[in-house]
Amino acid sequence: MGRSTWKYQVFFLFCLILHSQLPFPSSLSTSFSSMPPCSALLHFNKSFSLRKSASFYHPSYPKTASWQEDKHCCTWDGVECDKNTSLVVGLDLTSSWLFGNILSNNTLFFLPSLRRLNLADNHFNGSLIPSEFGNFKSLTHLNLSLSVFSGQIPFEISQLSSLVSLDLSKNGLLVKAPVWKRVIGNLTQLRELLLDRTNMSSIRPNSLMNLSSSLTTLSLRYCDLRGKLENYILCLPSIQTLDLSSNSFSGLLPSSLFNLPNLSTLDLRYNQLVGPLPSHISGMNLIVLSLSSNFLNGTLPSWLSSMPSLESLDLYGNQFVGEIGEFKYNSLKYLNLGYNKLHGSISRSVSRLVNLTTLYLSSNNLSIMLGSEMFSKLKNLEILGLSNNSVSINNNATYALPNLQYLYLDYSNISEFPIFLRLTTNLQSLDLSNNRIYGQVPRWLGDVGNNSLDYVDLRNNLLQGPFPILNSSNLRFIFFSRNNLTGEIPSFICNATYLQVLDLSHNNLSGMIPKCLVNSTFLSVLDLRMNSLHGTIPATFAIRNNFRNINLNGNQLEGPLPPSLANCRDLEVLDIGNNKINGTFPYWLGSLQKLQVLVIRSNRFQGRIGNPKTKIPFPNLRIIDISNNQFNGLLPIKYFKYLKAMMNVNESEALKYMGDNYYHDSLNIIMKGQYIEMERVLTVLTSIDFSSNGFKGEMPKIIGSLKSLKGLNFSYNNLIGYIPSSIGNLTNLEWLDLSFNKLSGEIPSQLTDLTSLAVLKLSHNQLTGHIPSGNQFNTFNNDSYTNNSGLCGLPLSRTCDNHEAKQPPPPTLQQDENLEHENGFGWQAVSIGYACGTIFGMFMGYLMFKIGKPKCLVRMVKLEQHIMIRRLKKNAHKRGGRR
Known part of the structure; x- marks a missing residue:
């Protein structure tokens, strides 16, 4: 190698290191292992950015932001040095806003004298825990909790034989059995071990008996540990705090746990333990005992109320x-x-x-x-x-x-307000719901809490008179539903600027909806249904509002639906049914990506439902009820093809209810022919109700792709044509109502595949042929099929004749009028053509015989005449059944 080349390479290497000011490449770590501690800390600091959101706990602040190069690092915030050697022996950067990755070449590992290291409550961006942590041979305390590490706990952690305290909790890490075995085998000095929210599903409970006898604290919460906790499995003579909560331990509650002499905190909440508490204990100094959410039984032993500590x-x-x-x-x-x-x-x-x-x-x-x-x-x-x-x-x-x-x-079961509440000055939450409290709300209740009250619940009582004035401006949750309150919604509501839930449903409130409610940017639930409110819905919904549920069902509201509802980008439930609202179909609601429930039934909407104006309208809609309006025209095929939430069937989806922690969505719905109020709505419920309108034309085949549908109701319309066989794909369907239409043809045999179908209504149509049998169809009675003169077979008394089953009844005048196409060609034109063709054929035959044309020509004319008549009949029959 030439001299100039060597110089160039050295210079390039030096510039590269100087320019990066980042952790050095792993290949250089050995060469720079003697880097001064202060320089190592500076490079460590520069490998991260500072973000307040990186730290969860409060108070938090960026300790490293105060580090200055012109001062010795032993004076820096969070840095501890040995007084004799000035070596860095402690680094506490808990809750310091650090954001970024910790890699194996980080200069943190150039501090071999570290004894205490705390990096808890930062954000290391899903980094793996580097194996280089195992090189801190002098480390006694290591805390990496709540710092967004990921992956497996490296086995090199087990090399830290001097560790007294190890906290890797709240990262979602994985510990496998071989690593666990080495940790509990090598770390014999451990006094504190915290691995909360670590995946330990492969660890057997009996391995706990090998834990260090010097342990004073063991916390394994939410670790997916499972199996029986055998008696004497935890022989930990020094243990003071034992937390095995939120796992899946089963079997009898080990009585040996109550014989641990130094135990002060025992937490076994949220397991599956059974059996009684021990009747006697000796020599125990318990301070905290938490056994909630198990299956423990028996009586409460006397020592529980006789323990002085x-x-x-x-x-x-x-x-x-x-x-x-x-x-x-x-x-x-x-x-x-x-x-x-x-x-x-x-x-x-x-x-x-x-x-x-x-x-x-x-x-x-x-x-x-x-x-x-x-x-x-x-x-x-x-x-x-x-x-x-x-x-x-x-x-x-x-x-x-x-x-x-x-x-x-x-x-x-109380019937009056507790009067001692008058003197409470710090009350934040008051729940007196579902009692027998009657009469007017006392005025003093408005001053309870001295402006600290934020939750008040008086649902389901016997309250009367005007709505009470609540003076707290900090109110966030107000529940007064199902009483008999009268008068208008009071103006003080507008002073509750942080209000999130307002439920005044099922009262007798009158007046108009205050405009301030729709102007709110905090309000999430507005439930005013089943009152006597009138006027129009305020038109000015705020642009950045927080509405999740708006329920105005069962009032006397009128006028159009305000287009500013499209500002409710988080809206999941909109129910304005049973009012006097008019206008055309609110197609602009299709832009609300989170909307799951749309109920506009029993209003004065009218006209055709045009094509959607958004690319993918109503992608999360699960329940739509537009029944009992004046809609007309064809069924909106282009909307059906985008109802993605009704197409996807997730059988593994857990049963969940719509709503949040404070308010469970409820809904009035026609289900299986009954009008019911669902106090809670399962997220798996999907239904379409277009009944009692003026829809015409055929049922689209696309309906068969909505495979998660539980209910489908197209009754009381003017639908014609066949029932699509694709409905047989709706295997989750529980009720189907197509009654009071003009549907014709046979009932598709594919409908027998609907094994969940509990209610079927096909009455008052023009259906023909044999009623299918098998599965659920064997359970339906006559009411499902009445007023279909062409149907036969069980459960009807009319038996099927092969000929009658195949031939449709002759068309009536009413059919003739309603089965015309938009181009005007219908049964009347077919009849006229048939008659004219017959006369024309007879006339031509007569002429031919008179003038003596050849017999072959006569036969040809007769044959064409016969074919024409059959074709006309066939076409007429098809049009009568399909268009």
């Missing part, structure tokens, strides 16, 4: 029976016994729990006197849940719960 007890969602014991100590701060089978009254010893912040006893069989003196001492109470019990209210007692924030008294 217990601060949190959560047994929610099990099958415990019996009474709640006497509490002997005041250590409890959190008590949740909801959703069990407990009975009896609450012990007066509850008054001893003066430190209690949460008392949740909902959904038991308890008898509770709210207002009794036992509650007056719970001054620290923030959450009180007594729903779905038998609650009595003593409004003679005067006391306050000054710190109460959440009160749940729904389904409690």
Whole structure:
């Protein structure tokens, strides 16, 4: 190699490194392993960008943004140095907005003296955990939690034999059995091991017995662990915190867990454990016991209420029976016994729990006197849940719960408002729904919470009079449905600028819809159905609104549908049925990509449904009901071909309900011939209802491609032609109503493939031939087929004659008038042609015989005459059945 070439290569290499200011290539890592720690940290910092969204927890801030080259790195935020050697021994960059990839050549790995490393709560963009982490031989604490790593946990982690604390949780990582075996075999110094939300589905529970005996904290939440937790499988003498919640452990609750001498926190929530709690325990110092959402049973042992150190007890969602014991100590701060089978009254010893912040006893069989003196001492109470019990209210007692924030008294059989609420100044959420509270809402309720109230639910009561004035400007959720409120929607609603859900349905409210509601950019659900509102729908829906559900069904609204509804880009449900709204079909709603339910039934819409104006209209529409209007013309074939959500059948789709955490969508719908109100709507429900209009023409074959359809109703129209055999493809169909049309021809035998069909209505048509048999067709009675004079066979009493089954009945005058084509050629023209042809043929034959033409010519004329007559008959029969 020449001297100049060597110089050039060295110069090029130097420039490349200097220019990049990024982590060095892996081939150079050995050469630069002696890089000064401060330089290594600077290069590490430059390999990331800073994004506030990269950190989830608060407070967060970019620690590395303050790093300055003119200062020694030992003074930098998050950097810890050894006082004697000035080597970097600790790096804490938790919640520091770091965004980018960590690769194996990152200069972070040029800090061999690191003992503590915390990179939690950053965003490393799905990086694999580099195997180079295994080179930190002095590392005692490693925290990479919640930092968007991916892939498998590398086996090199098991080489960190000095580790005392390892936290790789909340990344969605995968740990396989060989790596797990090496980790628990080599990391014998571990005191803390946290792997929450790591996929450990291949790990057997019995491997837990090999964990380090020095462990004080073990957290394996949401790890997809499954199998039985055998007794004595966890022999961890030093364990203080044991969290195995949200897995799939089954079998008996191991009694040995309650013999661990140092255990202070035991969390086994959300598993499938069965059996009772141990009747006796010894030498245990529990502070937190969480066993909710299992299948535990039996009575509550006395030691639960006799443990002096217990601060949190959560047994929610099990099958415990019996009474709640006497509490002997005041250590409890959190008590949740909801959703069990407990009975009896609450012990007066509850008054001893003066430190209690949460008392949740909902959904038991308890008898509770709210207002009794036992509650007056719970001054620290923030959450009180007594729903779905038998609650009595003593409004003679005067006391306050000054710190109460959440009160749940729904389904409690109360008949009046708890008066102690007058003195609550921090109330945020109030649920008194589904009770027997009657009369007017007291004025003092409007001042409850001192402007902190954001959720109020008084659904399903016996409230009367005008809508109450609620003074809190922080209101986000208002539920007053199913009462007997009167008057107009009050103007204070416009002051609730953060309102997200307003449900005033099923009352007797009058007046007009306030314009401020449609101008809102926060409102997600507007449910005003079944009132007496009048006037027009306000025309100014905000451009960047948040509407998901608009339900105005069952009022007296009139005028056109405002085109500004097209601004509701997140709209999933629009129900304006049973009003007096007019105009043509709102084709512009087809641009709403998220729309799943469109109900405009029983209004005054009219005219033809023209071609769509958008490329793919209504792609997510599942339910459309335009029945009982004045639409006419042909069925809108070009819309049917784009109803993608009705074409895709996902049998593996879990049963989900439409709506969100605060509001479950409900719907009035004709289902299987019955008008019902669905309190919840399954996302798999799909239906088309075009009944009671003036549609004409044939049913399009494209209907057969809507394979997820549950219901199809084209009744009470003027449809003609055959029933398409393609309907036999709709194997999910549960109801089919084509009654009161002018359909002809035979019932397609393919319809017997509809094994889910429960309701079939084909009455009042002009159908002919044999009624198919087999599967569901053997269950339908006469009502399905009445007033089809050409039908025969079971269940009708009319038996089938082969000739009669094939020949259609002669056309009536009404048929003649309604089966004409748009070009005017129909049965009348066929009849005239037939008559004229016959006369013309007879006349020609007569002339030919008179003038003595050859016999062969006579035969030819007769033959042509005969063929013409047969052709006319055949064509006439086809047109009568198809066009």
